[in-house]
Amino acid sequence: MTNWIDACSSDDIDAEDVIRFDHGGRTFAIYRNDANAYFCTDGLCTHEDVHLADGLVVENTIECPKHASIFDFTTGEVETPPACENLHTYPTVVRDGRVMVQI
Amino acid sequence: MAGIVILGAGECGVRAAFTLRELGYTRPVTLIDAEPALPYERPPLSKNLACEAREIRHADAYLSAEIELRQGTQVTCIDLGGKTLRLVDGGVIDFDQLLVATGARPRLFPGMENCATLRTDRDARRILSRFTPGARVGIIGGGFIGLELAATARRAGAEVTVVEAAPRILGRGVPPQIAALVQARHTDEGVKILTDTGVVRADETTIALADGTELGFDIVVAGVGAVPNVELAQEAGLTCDNGIAVDAAFRTSDPAVFAAGDCCSFEWRGNRVRLESWKAAQDQGSHAAAAMLGSGEVFSKVPWFWSDQFDMTLQVAGLFDLAGAMHTRDTGDDTCIVFQCDPAGAISAAAGIGPGNAAAREIKILEKLIERQTQADPSILADPSVNLKRLLKA
Ligand SMILES: Cc1cc2nc3c(=O)[nH]c(=O)nc-3n(C[C@H](O)[C@H](O)[C@H](O)COP(=O)(O)OP(=O)(O)OC[C@H]3O[C@@H](n4cnc5c(N)ncnc54)[C@H](O)[C@@H]3O)c2cc1C
Ligand code: FES
Numbered sequence: 001m002t003n004w005i006d007a008c009s010s011d012d013i014d015a016e017d018v019i020r021f022d023h024g025g026r027t028f029a030i031y032r033n034d035a036n037a038y039f040c041t042d043g044l045c046t047h048e049d050v051h052l053a054d055g056l057v058v059e060n061t062i063e064c065p066k067h068a069s070i071f072d073f074t075t076g077e078v079e080t081p082p083a084c085e086n087l088h089t090y091p092t093v094v095r096d097g098r099v100m101v102q103i
Numbered sequence: 104m105a106g107i108v109i110l111g112a113g114e115c116g117v118r119a120a121f122t123l124r125e126l127g128y129t130r131p132v133t134l135i136d137a138e139p140a141l142p143y144e145r146p147p148l149s150k151n152l153a154c155e156a157r158e159i160r161h162a163d164a165y166l167s168a169e170i171e172l173r174q175g176t177q178v179t180c181i182d183l184g185g186k187t188l189r190l191v192d193g194g195v196i197d198f199d200q201l202l203v204a205t206g207a208r209p210r211l212f213p214g215m216e217n218c219a220t221l222r223t224d225r226d227a228r229r230i231l232s233r234f235t236p237g238a239r240v241g242i243i244g245g246g247f248i249g250l251e252l253a254a255t256a257r258r259a260g261a262e263v264t265v266v267e268a269a270p271r272i273l274g275r276g277v278p279p280q281i282a283a284l285v286q287a288r289h290t291d292e293g294v295k296i297l298t299d300t301g302v303v304r305a306d307e308t309t310i311a312l313a314d315g316t317e318l319g320f321d322i323v324v325a326g327v328g329a330v331p332n333v334e335l336a337q338e339a340g341l342t343c344d345n346g347i348a349v350d351a352a353f354r355t356s357d358p359a360v361f362a363a364g365d366c367c368s369f370e371w372r373g374n375r376v377r378l379e380s381w382k383a384a385q386d387q388g389s390h391a392a393a394a395m396l397g398s399g400e401v402f403s404k405v406p407w408f409w410s411d412q413f414d415m416t417l418q419v420a421g422l423f424d425l426a427g428a429m430h431t432r433d434t435g436d437d438t439c440i441v442f443q444c445d446p447a448g449a450i451s452a453a454a455g456i457g458p459g460n461a462a463a464r465e466i467k468i469l470e471k472l473i474e475r476q477t478q479a480d481p482s483i484l485a486d487p488s489v490n491l492k493r494l495l496k497a
Contacts, residue, residue, distance in 0.1 A: 050460065051460070054459070054464060055464065055467070056463075056467040056468065058495075063467060065467070066416075066463070067381070067409070068382060081121075081385065082144075082385070084160060084164065
């Protein structure tokens with residue numbers, strides 16, 4: 001079963017930035033790119049259990065704070081190892097200034 | 104057969120092999136290593152008591168990429184004229200091009216030959232099993248490996264003494280302000296750190312100090328640096344200079360032979376350097392692979408290193424001139440960032456420390472500014488209210 005969850009206000013995330021979002025015992029990362037589009041992936045790096053929200057967003061990529069794996073957060077794909085597994089992504093939509101995530 | 108042969112399946116060799124495939128190379132790729140285990144990550148070995156070596160890639164990944172992995176295979180000779188490697192079992196492997204990625208091994212000073220050292224998963228199992236509550240652990244060398252082992256042993260409840268000959272710990276490459284924070288934390292955690300303390304002799308259970316004192320331990324580990332594995336390259340006649348000397352494409356003095364990772368020395372911003380860094384080994388492996396296929400791209404990746412001790416992470420980007428001026432960006436929240444600019448005014452090195460990944464994002468931004476050789480006024484960078492990311496966009 002998937003549900004649309006109200007994750008945060010669209011202003012809670014700066015342009016080209018990321019926040020952590022915890023829900024139902026799971027952790028996610030929600031991104032806003034510099035074109036003000038919103039994306040959501042698993043919150044933890046696939047290399048080690050490290051919160052990606054502490055990493056650096058550049059354009060459509062997130063660089064893990066720990067060992068610098070780079071993922072494309074629009075697709076979840078690894079761009080640069082050490083991580084070898086892609087991130088899961090989740091659909092997002094902005095409604096009335098709220099970022100909704102389908103998880 | 105022939106194709107590309109990679110000697111050494113550490114971080115560098117493995118990354119190079121996969122990069123060759125990603126770039127579309129279809130001829131044979133052979134990856135050879137003396138170690139019997141599937142190639143694994145070394146950094147966790149000093150950081151966790153639960154010594155489960157993590158594989159760099161799963162076994163399937165080598166199969167599906169058609170990378171022939173020859174584990175447990177010691178190479179004894181590189182024959183440049185015949186373009187072959189000779190193996191300890193008498194076997195011979197031909198190559199069209201060779202990447203030497205033989206890494207480094209722990210250094211030991213005379214009189215310390217029987218101390219434990221840490222490079223492999225087997226070393227780790229031997230050492231970590233001795234880190235038990237109340238065990239007396241002696242560590243020679245206040246560098247990264249020594250201090251990470253000290254933190255791991257302390258967390259296991261051992262009584263830990265670190266003996267460092269220099270006036271301070273982390274004297275190679277880390278600014279004194281950051282080293283002082285690391286030292287304070289170790290001291291708070293109950294690790295005894297003896298600086299300015301020379302060791303004349305040591306074995307499995309004793310450290311003899313220059314002043315005549317003998318300290319007794321249940322285990323003694325030496326972490327006094329690493330020496331590059333250059334012997335095969337040297338005997339083959341490749342030029343070596345604190346590592347196998349390579350050019351900007353990681354090519355050695357023989358045009359068919361490349362070298363990268365901990366075993367090589369290369370030119371970085373006017374100085375010949377040799378790094379011992381996990382990410383540098385990967386970056387260089389990937390760059391060398393591309394160069395072997397003819398890419399003329401210039402290597403510009405900034406040296407970057409991290410270390411975990413207790414709940415702190417330390418990251419260093421760029422290479423510090425420890426005699427030069429340092430600036431501090433006072434970020435509060437238990438984090439501290441120190442940086443340096445070169446004589447031309449470009450930011451050249453930065454180090455940060457903090458709990459978990461608290462300092463990571465700023466160090467990443469500074470790393471990018473270093474890569475671009477961004478000119479910046481130190482007083483602006485030092486101001487914690489200045490958003491560093493804006494500088495990146497500028
Ligand atoms: C305990 C420990 C902790 C570390 N922690 C960190 C850290 O926190 N951060 C960081 O940035 N770096 C860290 N490092 C350093 C990092 O692991 C190295 O820089 C990196 O492994 C270098 O990769 P490499 O492929 O160049 O060499 P290596 O990993 O040394 O691999 C070289 C391989 O070549 C093989 N080989 C050599 N000679 C032969 C031969 N004649 N025949 C066959 N095979 C051969 C060896 O068996 C070895 O597997 C750590 C290292 C250790 C040991
Ligand atoms: S935890 Fe993300 S790269 Fe290692």
